Amino acid sequence: MNIRSDQKAQLHTLEALMTLIIITGIIVFTVQATSLTPLTSSTANAHIEAQLQILGQDMLNVLDRSQSGQSSGLKEDILNWNGERYIWNSTAYVSENNNTLTNSTTADLLKNVIVPKGIAHNVEFTMVNDAGSVVTLPYIYNGEPSDNAVVVSRRVLLSDSDITDPTQFRSYTGIPDTDTSTDFYNLIDVKMTLWRM
DSSP: OHHHHHHHHHHHHHHHHHHHHHHHHHHHHHHHHOOOOOOOOHHHHHHHHHHHHHHHHHHHHHHHHOTTOOOOHHHHHHHHHOOOOOOEEEEEEETSSSBOOOSSSHHHIIIIIIIGGEEEEEEEEEEEEETSSSEEEEEEEESSEEETEEEEEEEEEEEEEGGGGHHHHHHHOOOOSSOOTOOOEEEEEEEEEEEOO
């Protein structure tokens, strides 16, 4: 047995171990130093959330647009609301007592824009009650939003002149007249929550 060849074998083994340690160190350093790219899941979620935010705000802007001398579709939906909570049953929005939602510009827009894209959504009306507390009432409900949900909102001003029967409107919706001494009735904050399933 040759001692020189044993020493060479040991030297080659030591070199191989050192190379392995260096390569492992380089891989660990590279992985830790890598920044987020557009293909990384975190930035992809942020991009989807930004798209949902823009889509939701555009929809509320369209709903709140009115012709000269007329109320917007969003205001009409609030004024014609009967206080029911509506859910999507895969063909239409129906109330909890199974009456289909009719004459709703909001439901029509959601059905034609949001539903085909597979985007879950809730619409709520938030206002101030007689006690001065903020109350949120569900209008369209599709479940609890996920952690990456976005919320967009639009305020709609209701005047006494908009409401034909204030007593009936309040009994149906629970929306009170916050100032009986002026034409101001209430300010409704329409909140739309959007999230990917």
